[in-house]
Amino acid sequence: MTIHGIGGVAVPLQPEGTPMSSKDQNTWRDPDEIARRVRDGSLTRRNLLTLFGVSAASVALASTMGTAAAATRRHDYVIVGAGSAGCTLAARLLADSGASVLLIEAGGTNDLPVVRDFTKSAMAAAPNSGLVWPYESMPQRELLNVRQSFVCGKLEGGSSSVNGMVWVLGNPADYDRWAAQGATGWDYASVRPSLEALSGPIKPSDELTRRNLLSQATVNAAVDLGYTFNPDYNGATQFGVSYTQLNVVDRIRQDAFTSFLVPYLTDPRLTIMTGAEVARLTFDRRNAIDGVVINAGGRQFTVRAEREVILSTGTVNTPRLLQLSGIGAARDLERLGIPVVADLSGVGANLHDHLISVALRRLRTPEPATHITSMDVSVFTGRGRVPGTPRYQGQIYYLAEGGYPPFFGNSQAVGVMNLRPTSRGYVKLRSADPAVPPIIQPNFLRTKEDLETQLDGYRLAIELINAKGLRDWMIDDDAIPGPEVNTRKELIQAVRTYSQADFHAVGTCRMGTDRHAVVDPQLRVHGVSGLRLASAAIMPSITSGNTNAPSMMIGDRCGRLVLGNA
Numbered sequence: 077m078t079i080h081g082i083g084g085v086a087v088p089l090q091p092e093g094t095p096m097s098s099k100d101q102n103t104w105r106d107p108d109e110i111a112r113r114v115r116d117g118s119l120t121r122r123n124l125l126t127l128f129g130v131s132a133a134s135v136a137l138a139s140t141m142g143t144a145a146a147a148t149r150r151h152d153y154v155i156v157g158a159g160s161a162g163c164t165l166a167a168r169l170l171a172d173s174g175a176s177v178l179l180i181e182a183g184g185t186n187d188l189p190v191v192r193d194f195t196k197s198a199m200a201a202a203p204n205s206g207l208v209w210p211y212e213s214m215p216q217r218e219l220l221n222v223r224q225s226f227v228c229g230k231l232e233g234g235s236s237s238v239n240g241m242v243w244v245l246g247n248p249a250d251y252d253r254w255a256a257q258g259a260t261g262w263d264y265a266s267v268r269p270s271l272e273a274l275s276g277p278i279k280p281s282d283e284l285t286r287r288n289l290l291s292q293a294t295v296n297a298a299v300d301l302g303y304t305f306n307p308d309y310n311g312a313t314q315f316g317v318s319y320t321q322l323n324v325v326d327r328i329r330q331d332a333f334t335s336f337l338v339p340y341l342t343d344p345r346l347t348i349m350t351g352a353e354v355a356r357l358t359f360d361r362r363n364a365i366d367g368v369v370i371n372a373g374g375r376q377f378t379v380r381a382e383r384e385v386i387l388s389t390g391t392v393n394t395p396r397l398l399q400l401s402g403i404g405a406a407r408d409l410e411r412l413g414i415p416v417v418a419d420l421s422g423v424g425a426n427l428h429d430h431l432i433s434v435a436l437r438r439l440r441t442p443e444p445a446t447h448i449t450s451m452d453v454s455v456f457t458g459r460g461r462v463p464g465t466p467r468y469q470g471q472i473y474y475l476a477e478g479g480y481p482p483f484f485g486n487s488q489a490v491g492v493m494n495l496r497p498t499s500r501g502y503v504k505l506r507s508a509d510p511a512v513p514p515i516i517q518p519n520f521l522r523t524k525e526d527l528e529t530q531l532d533g534y535r536l537a538i539e540l541i542n543a544k545g546l547r548d549w550m551i552d553d554d555a556i557p558g559p560e561v562n563t564r565k566e567l568i569q570a571v572r573t574y575s576q577a578d579f580h581a582v583g584t585c586r587m588g589t590d591r592h593a594v595v596d597p598q599l600r601v602h603g604v605s606g607l608r609l610a611s612a613a614i615m616p617s618i619t620s621g622n623t624n625a626p627s628m629m630i631g632d633r634c635g636r637l638v639l640g641n642a
């Protein structure tokens with residue numbers, strides 16, 4: 077019996093000379109068992125692929141030789157970016173067709189303890205971790221000119237490998253609103269199969285957050301304040317106070333790569349290149365996509381797709397890559413000397429993100445070692461701009477020793493986000509050199525409405541952190557904001573000081589049918605052929621909650637659209 081390795085190399089099922097227990101022999105015959113053991117950590121992907129004698133895509137193709145070999149092969153679909161959307165897209169194409177897929181990722185393996193151990197997410201997401209694009213925004217005028225972190229994952233699984241693992245599907249009305257904004261076929265009824273397809277590979281649960289006594293006290297305190305307890309904000313209603321659901325099983329992060337692609341790692345139709353950064357796309361005279369130019373190991377390669385190229389490169393890197401390839405506002409491209417392929421002014425526009433404003437107090441005593449979660453309790457409340465959606469999401473989180481700058485440790489924080497900001501910014505090239513980071517201007521709090529909404533939200537955060545039911549847990553002296561904050565002016569200053577970008581950036585290559593839309597509802601880029609986009613970049617507007625699950629949904633739905641199965 078043989079199994080096909082990545083890249084089509086046939087290898088014996090039982091690796092030569094490797095003694096195997098009968099349990100292991102059974103494992104190798106059952107792909108589901110292999111997937112289960114890789115997920116639960118008893119088998120690392122590297123070991124699996126080494127055992128099979130196959131050079132793991134994620135290991136060997138990081139080498140120049142591997143990249144060169146993969147570049148010469150023919151692939152039906154070329155997907156750039158192995159993040160939340162790229163992985164679900166690849167999995168959908170492989171599951172529902174016989175097509176071959178080349179997945180190109182700039183970063184490296186995510187088969188690392190710091191990724192797998194869900195308690196280490198802050199380390200993985202740190203700008204100097206080597207696992208992220210260490211992007212920062214321009215100084216934010218309304219936030220005391222402080223630059224905001226716009227890091228995003230640069231490794232297998234993309235941002236799903238470094239994020240906070242809070243699992244929120246979004247509100248059904250978010251998707252109905254997309255359809256009303258011109259994204260025909262993206263209403264809730266249409267996207268629902270793709271949202272539902274995520275559970276199975278992903279098993280979200282509140283099992284870990286619900287067991288902390290501090291989480292329980294916080295939920296009770298919120299109920300005393302008038303919030304309704306909601307056992308499942310991804311269920312019948314989002315509204316109320318809930319234990320936060322995490323995509324974590326057995327203390328292991330469920331990232332997009334491991335959850336969706338492990339079952340295909342030994343499938344010859346899937347080739348994965350890591351350590352391979354796409355520098356630009358090339359087009360023929362009729363604006364049909366021609367090549368995908370990759371920098372890897374100090375060399376340059378060009379790959380071509382038999383059918384289509386799909387960019388799943390996320391909210392910052394997608395407009396960056398399009399602009400480097402001559403797709404964007406002609407004025408801006410000409411200024412940088414980039415030949416214009418398609419004049420699309422919407423590329424990079426419509427950048428928006430949730431801003432989180434944080435109130436916190438120091439805990440009387442550090443939490444016991446059994447308290448292993450940070451993102452513990454969620455509140456959805458208020459009447460949102462879109463009928464049926466909440467206005468605010470509150471994230472109540474525990475900060476252990478050390479804290480998270482500028483917030484101190486051994487404290488509990490209540491962060492509140494305005495779920496529907498109206499301020500819009502942009503991502504633009506600073507230079508035609510792909511090595512230079514782009515300009516990221518989110519324009520936080522630039523509309524009067526956003527400031528007023530954020531202020532009202534902050535009042536809710538202050539009320540909850542000071543709730544009667546939490547008094548026994550907190551000490552009086554250390555608090556943000558402190559007792560000196562009373563007037564409206566002081567509150568505004570506190571919001572400007574204690575607010576941060578919440579890593580939910582979306583919208584820079586908006587889907588729609590108007591002239592500023594970048595992709596049509598089939599996710600095809602206007603003005604060129606053979607190129608689609610699938611990532612958080614295509615969202616017309618941000619969803620009510622954290623954006624990982626909606627991004628995964630976009631990948632899955634893109635796969636269905638490509639195959640004509642949507």
Ligand SMILES: Cc1cc2nc3c(=O)[nH]c(=O)nc-3n(C[C@H](O)[C@H](O)[C@H](O)COP(=O)(O)OP(=O)(O)OC[C@H]3O[C@@H](n4cnc5c(N)ncnc54)[C@H](O)[C@@H]3O)c2cc1C
Nearest residue numbers: 157159160161182234235239240241242354390612622624
């Ligand atoms: C620190 C952090 C915390 C977050 N916390 C949460 C949370 O708790 N819950 C939640 O729901 N959401 C959270 N998010 C947001 C969520 O993870 C993202 O919205 C989502 O993962 C975006 O998916 P994506 O597919 O659009 O992009 P990504 O997952 O970022 O994938 C893009 C991929 O493309 C690759 N790429 C980019 N450019 C190139 C290139 N030129 N060549 C080759 N490859 C390239 C990248 O390396 C990356 O792997 C968080 C995000 C971050 C960064």
